[in-house]
Amino acid sequence: MRTKFALIGCGGMGFRHLLGYIEYLRHDKNLDLVALVDFNEKSSSFLSDQYYEHTGKRLDIFKNYNELITSNISLDSVDIATTNDTHHEISSWAMKQNLHVMCEKPVALSIKLANELIDVQNKSGKKFAVFENFRRDPINRFTKFIIDSEKFGEVLYAYDFESSFSQGKVMHGTGWRAKKNKGGGIVLDAGIHNADLLLYFLGPVKFVNGQSKILLPQRKLITMEESNHNLKKFYGHRIEDYESSISINQDAVDTVICSIVFESGALGSVLISDAIPNLKFNESWIHGSKMSLKRSNSRSGKPISLKINEKNYEGEKLFDLFPNFELDSSTQQVFGNFDYSGFDISFEDYDKKLIALEYLDFINSLKNDSNPEVGIIEGISSLSLAYSFIESGYVEGQINMSDFSSNGNQKYLI
Ligand SMILES: NC(=O)c1ccc[n+]([C@@H]2O[C@H](COP(=O)([O-])OP(=O)(O)OC[C@H]3O[C@@H](n4cnc5c(N)ncnc54)[C@H](O)[C@@H]3O)[C@@H](O)[C@H]2O)c1
Incomplete structure (x- = not known):
């Protein structure tokens, strides 16, 4: 059936x-x-x-x-x-x-x-x-494999900076994304991917300290069609609740700068913003005691690179270092064999393959009576980490992650 x-x-x-x-x-x-x-x-x-x-x-x-x-x-x-x-x-x-x-x-x-x-x-x-x-991207699977390997050494520091200057527009031309009680704001809505990947790669977080701010409160609501965004093909048919081309007061935080202490002892720095004028930047590194890894931007198909003793390693050289990497059977079925030099696939194809993997994971959890890879518990962890970036700025102090994710007291949402 x-x-x-x-x-x-x-x-x-x-x-x-x-x-x-x-x-x-x-x-x-x-x-x-x-x-x-x-x-x-x-x-x-x-x-x-x-x-x-x-x-x-x-x-x-x-x-x-x-x-x-x-x-x-x-x-x-x-x-x-x-x-x-x-x-x-x-x-x-x-x-x-x-x-x-x-x-x-x-x-x-x-x-x-x-x-x-x-x-x-x-x-x-x-x-x-x-x-x-994002974690289902085959290149993120490879990243996890490297970080977990002996060859990487002890994980010391992660750096994750993503700034997508919006030119004063509301993300995706969707009015609800400007309102914290509808969408949480960009740091939650997009930053939850950053949070999930940090947890996936580096494990649980102990403390977060940081600053959060609404740098650009007045935003223009421009439909995808008008803004000629690369996602316009997916959003052209949708109906907007707010009148188009109006100015919206954005009450959701649009910028955070944070420090993280992981339970493993590793440290991290995070910037998430869509409001810093002219800063369009997306770069993430994970540094181990034996090598450093420059991450790929999820869904880009771009390969990762490694730095060992000041020397760069890319493409087929990564195969020489990690010849035993294999994708799980579902990912291999959908993406084919892993390519150490990256995947030359359009965004639309990449996107639909990752979503297909989510359906496969769900149906396998029913067949095997197992838990899907990301369930409520994992969902709460990434939700809490993304919100801790904002909350630490609101309470002007350190967030203890296990307290924050269990008591759920959020000054930001009051
Ligand atoms: N994983 C990703 O990469 C990714 C990317 C974009 C969006 N999302 C998520 O997908 C969700 C939708 O985002 P979107 O960009 O498509 O927004 P959207 O505004 O384009 O679509 C939301 C749709 O839901 C409908 N809707 C809202 N409440 C409803 C209800 N109670 N009953 C029936 N229909 C209802 C709206 O009419 C609208 O058509 C969000 O949760 C967003 O975070 C995830």
Whole structure:
């Protein structure tokens, strides 16, 4: 029996999930998309037409996720790609309706709400997969392999600086991303990927200290079409809640500069911003006692490089150093053999392959009755780390990560 699911949220990422699901179907058939849900019927109809073009199959369309139950369609799970403020409400509802959950990051808008999901999941016994895509990049899998190896030595220091100067625009032309109580802000919405990767590579964090600020509170809301963004193809159909071309007051933090102490003893520095004029920069390093690794920008396909005693190692030289690296079978199935020189794949293809891997991970967790790679617990860890970057600036002091992620007291969200 195939596992039937409904995709809830048919905006930009909902469309990318649909393309990722179509890619998934090339590798596995156990998941069966049966319905689409969005407040805006124009968005769900667009996805439905796209799906029909690719597969010749029509999908049921609903405006409200409650109708998935009242309509009596047969369903086993939901896939949530709605705005961040709705993840907790829809995923709790789903588990209480006896449905498994796949959910975009962040697992919830606040740490308190995310912690509540643990109890709901324990009572329901349902699977919960957080769609955290960056760690599934084959180049990030290789990065992890190197850092965990003896040859890398002790991990000493991680440096992660990402500044994507927005020229005063709201990210992705989506008004909700300007509002902390709708999306958390860029440091949460995009920075959660930085947080998840730091945790994936270096393990749990003990303390965070830092500064956070809204550097650019007045933002222009410009649609993707107008801004000619590279994601415009995915967002062209979506309906914006706010009037287009207006100025929005952004109350979400847009810049953090932090220091991290990992439980292992390693140190880290993080900058995340979309507000520093003319600073467009994305560079991350991990330094071990025996070598340093320059990370690839996730989803770029660009290779990593190593520095050992001042000498650079790239491409096939990495094979000589790490000949035993192998991708797991799902990643190999979707991406083919690992290429030490990187992957020359368009963003659209890269993106859909990573999303296909998320569907494969979810279906494997059902088949094997195991946990998906990123579940509620891992989702809370990255949520807490991303929010700690902001919170340390608000409380003007050090954040103790284990207290912060369990008590969930966030001055920022009050
Ligand atoms: N993993 C990634 O790389 C990545 C990238 C972009 C977005 N995302 C995540 O995907 C989610 C969606 O982001 P987006 O950029 O597509 O936003 P979006 O505004 O384009 O899409 C959100 C859609 O959800 C619909 N919606 C909101 N609440 C709903 C509800 N209660 N019931 C039904 N429909 C509802 C809206 O009408 C809209 O169509 C966010 O959680 C975001 O963090 C993840």
